[in-house]
Amino acid sequence: MKAVPVDEKLIPTSCIHNCSGRCFLHAHVKDGVLVRLSPGEQGPEAPDCPQTKACLRGLAQRHWLEHPDRLRYPLKRIGPRGEGRFARISWEEALTVIAAEMQRIKTTYGNSAIYLNYGTGVYGQISDAYVTGDGQGALPRFLNMFGGYLRYYNSYSAACYTVAAPYTYGTVEGQSPADLPNAKLIVLFADNPAETRMGGANTPYYLSLARDKGAKIIVIDPRYSDTAASLADEWIPVKPTTDNALIAALAYVLMAEQLVDQSFLDRYCLGYDEEHMPAGIPAGNSFKSYILGLGEDKTAKTPAWAEAVTGVPQADIVRLAREIGLTKPCALLQGLGWQRHAYGEQPVRALPVLAAMTGNIGIKGGGPGLRPGGHKLLMGWMPAGTNAVAAQIPCFTWTEAIVNGKQMTADQGVRGVDCLGTNIKLIWNYASNTLINQHADINATARILADEKQCEFIVVHDLFMTPSAKFADIVMPDVSHFEREDIVTFSSGIAYAIYHQKVSEPKFECRSIYDICSCLADRLGFGPEYTEGKSEQDWLREFVKVAQSHDGEFPAFEEFRRQGIYKQQPDKPVIAYEQQIREPGAAPFATPSGKIELFSPRLWALKTPEIPAVPQYIPAWEGPEDPLRKRYPLQCIGYHSKRRVHSTFENIALLEAVEPHALWLNPADASLRQLAAGDKARVFNDRGELIITVRVTPRIMPGVVAIPQGAWWTPDAGGIDQRGSINTLTKYRPTPLAFGNPQHTNLVEVAKL
Known part of the structure; x- marks a missing residue:
């Protein structure tokens, strides 16, 4: 038990932010004032039920609570809106x-x-x-x-994911992160949990356990993220919006080198090849026909073709495909970054095809090619x-x-x-x-x-x-x-609930x-x-x-309020679609066909080129093949900074000191523009212009720049944003199926201020 000064009171509390982790905290209160926060004690660490440990953002919340700029009174607008x-x-x-x-x-x-x-x-x-x-x-x-x-549906974070994945599986289910140590190879596509899911009982913890057990970890991302730097054995940079071309080439190699689990595809899948297509579909529309160039576009998705599109050398594509095809079990995990693009529905459906081709669905250490899942706690x-x-x-x-x-x-x-x-x-x-x-x-x-x-x-x-x-x-x-009481729940492989008591009276x-x-x-x-x-x-x-x-072990109200946290002890990790694979007749997939639909008859019926029935690479507007690149030659992506939760904590000076807001720029692109680290630069396109400090780093691939999302828009009298808010530059154009957020698809130019 931690030592607490006699004049301090220890009160259970938490985080309530959208950071993919709800962490248990203790508030140290003296004379009714929060003086500091510390990680809440939860007993010994256990691999299957780890502690929900707060990150720096959570521990810095006192600066947020006591911030001098907090709103104090109701206000009425007196000027133009x-x-x-x-x-x-x-x-x-x-x-x-x-x-x-x-x-x-x-x-x-x-x-x-x-x-x-x-x-x-x-x-x-x-x-x-x-x-x-x-x-x-x-x-x-x-x-x-x-x-x-008027209600809304979907989210800015995951619209394409939540809409597109059910067209393949009927539902959206993920493997428990606790199963990752059973994998021999883990490949993360556009996934950066070390920065986006730092706190809580989250994926980075289980990735580290898997690595310690001998699993190889590969990260595919335009940016050498903290996940790649701290957890991965290899980083493969790829041009934004081209992930589907990479996956198509990986599939080509698996086919060409006979690394496909054909018996799995024959038994569980619809639309992989022409022999397993729905009735009435013209020849040439299976996934295999698309990959081999036997479909409408007549283009084989070879590694050489993909290198020209993605920037990934064909030798690396062949080697990665062989590793995926020859290593089992293999966990293919997708993040949300790639589905916040112009055609973000496509990679969501494409990665599960690789999981099916290699027979990794429904087994320990494998997975469906989706995001992690886990147990859930039901709360009122x-x-x-x-x-x-x-x-x-x-x-x-x-x-x-x-x-x-x-x-x-x-x-x-x-x-x-x-x-x-x-x-x-x-x-x-x-x-x-x-x-x-x-x-x-x-x-x-x-x-x-x-x-x-x-x-x-x-x-x-x-x-x-x-x-x-x-x-x-x-x-x-x-x-x-x-300043109030509530309960927050979360599931990140384990399921838990936190009661946060009132720490101080409303200000x-x-x-x-x-x-x-x-x-x-x-x-x-x-x-x-x-x-x-x-x-x-x-x-x-x-x-x-x-x-x-729902849970006979859940404590009485007063006990729950006093201890602050309740965690369900899982019997075993969730293995997504395990029952469907084990008992295909008794437990079909929740698709119309009862199978994994690599070809979707529902999407075929839409007759929309931007929503193909099998996942395809579609060149993006404001992508690397857009003629607009002559004017705006750099692809601009946003990423989740570990010093903010979206835009929350933007005004906390302590966190700004830990990770200053800056534009990531490759040395080659910086040299071409005579920019050095610490310079102020203009970033602009037809939609707007912002000013931002430059960070010159080889951790971003050439031709791509990255701006941490969430900075507060601060325009000057001329409308130029002085803080570096990326949405000054992003485009309003909903994705074709989910009508989702494509805000990582932007072409810009950068110039010295």
């Missing part, structure tokens, strides 16, 4: 204005004109900001009781009830729904109705910087939001005056999770989302129905009862 000029108002005025505007929008346009914007700044069973499908929590409960709201949520608005839009297309909502149909991804029927007129933006900072083409987005005749009212509830908050009509100061005039919704419900006539007379802790007691009903 977007200028960021506000006046302090009372809570009485703020709530009166919000209630009146909600009522006006509902009466004038209907509830489908009210949109809850996508955001992931808060996770919790009461206060969750990420609300998809029939999402639960305080805010959707309030909006549903008001008559409903604040019930939201029923949303009377049937319509849903892809979360990435909300700006289009402001401008052209009346015309949006299924062709633009609308679900639940034939036509959206109205434009978005009111946006509630809670714990989200997606209103501006995290959305594509910031300058175009700002022009849309600045027009008060389009979206007529915007309310923002946050801790800081973010770039998004500057576009609000009313700003409400939020409490941090240290200034800050209020929680449950408090605000309760007050507004009173004004709008359904206060008693909304709260049911329950405090936040009353609700949490009910949520724990749900968890206890």
Whole structure:
């Protein structure tokens, strides 16, 4: 047990951020003030149930809680929208204005004109900001009781992944990370867990165990990431947007050198070769025909062909294919980076083909070529009830729904109705910087939001005056999770729940989302129905009862609250699709054919060249083959900096000191532009321009530059961003199937300032 000064109180708490890890922390409180955070004690380390250890971001949260720039009072806009000029108002005025505007929008346009914007700044069973499908929590409960709201589906992080993978498997299932030590070879495609999933019981821990046990680890990424540097035996750089060409060439070598598990393909798969195609499909449309050049494009996907496209030497392609084909079990893991591209659906479906060709699906140490999965803990949520608005839009297309909502149909991804029927007129933006900072083409987005005749009212509830908050009509100061109580759950191979107690009283005039919704419900006539007379802790007691009903070992409420964390001890790792492989007749895949659909009849029926029935390489707009490269010769990708969680913690000086915000530029590209490390550079294209410090490094391949995403957009009087926010440069063009975020697909030029 850690030594604690007698005048300090130790309080269980956590992180609640979107970093793929919820970590257990102890708050050290003296005289009601948080003085420091330390890793919460969870007993001895165990390989199958490791401790959820916080990273530097989690341990630095005191600087976030006590930041002098925290919002203190409700604010009302007094200048043009977007200028960021506000006046302090009372809570009485703020709530009166919000209630009146909600009522006006509902009466004038209907509830489908009210949109809850996508955001992931808060996770919790009461206060969750990420609300998809029939999402639960305080805010959707309030909006549903008001008559409903326009919902979104998908995420900015994984739209292509969640939509495309089911076309292959019917479901999306991943192997437990705890199974990785059973692999002999692990190949990570566009996956960087050492920076994106640092804390918690996460993948890097299991990768290190696998390496210690003798597994070889290969990372394929345009950037020599921390994962490649700290965990991998080999780094293979590849041009952004060309991963499908690399996979196609790997498949070609497997075919040519007879390294294919044909019996597995014959038994479990649809569409690998012409002998296993659905009835009525013309010859030449199988995956094998595409690879061998027997299909429509008449191009064999040889290593020489792929080298010209991807920049990966053909000798490396042949060697990698042989390693994958001859080493079993082999775990092929995909990250989310490659699916945030112009045709991001394609690599999501392509990597599982390699897993099938090598017979690695459903076995220990192998996997389906998807992302890691694992056990899940079921916990209660604040019930939201029923949303009377049937319509849903892809979360990435909300700006289009402001401008052209009346015309949006299924062709633009609308679900639940034939036509959206109205434009978005009111946006509630809670714990989200997606209103501006995290959305594509910031300058175009700002022009849309600045027009008060389009979206007529915007309310923002946050801790800081973010770039998004500057576009609000009313700003409400939020409490941090240290100033309220909630439960967060997570699964990263093991399943666990953390109870974070209130560490300190709310600062200034800050209020929680449950408090605000309760007050507004009173004004709008359904206060008693909304709260049911329950405090936040009353609700949490009910949520724990749900968890206890699913898990007989889950502790009593007071014990759970006192100890702060409960972890389920897994009996064994999850092996994705193990039952389907073991009992194909009794447990078919959840696809229409019951098989792994390497050829998708559902996609074939769409008759859309950008959505082929077998995964293919499609040259990307603003990719390496786009003629626009003559003007903007560098491919620009964003990556997740370990000093931020998206844009959260951007304003923490301590974390900036640990990893300064900078552009990654290869020495060859720097020399051509007479740039040196530490120089200020202009990065620009037709959509915008930003200023950023240069980091010259061989850790990025030539022809590619990388900007850490999440920096707060800070335009000068001429509209040039002075902080280096990558979305100044990114393009709004949803992907063809998932209508997802393609924000890693950009061509730019870099010049010395």
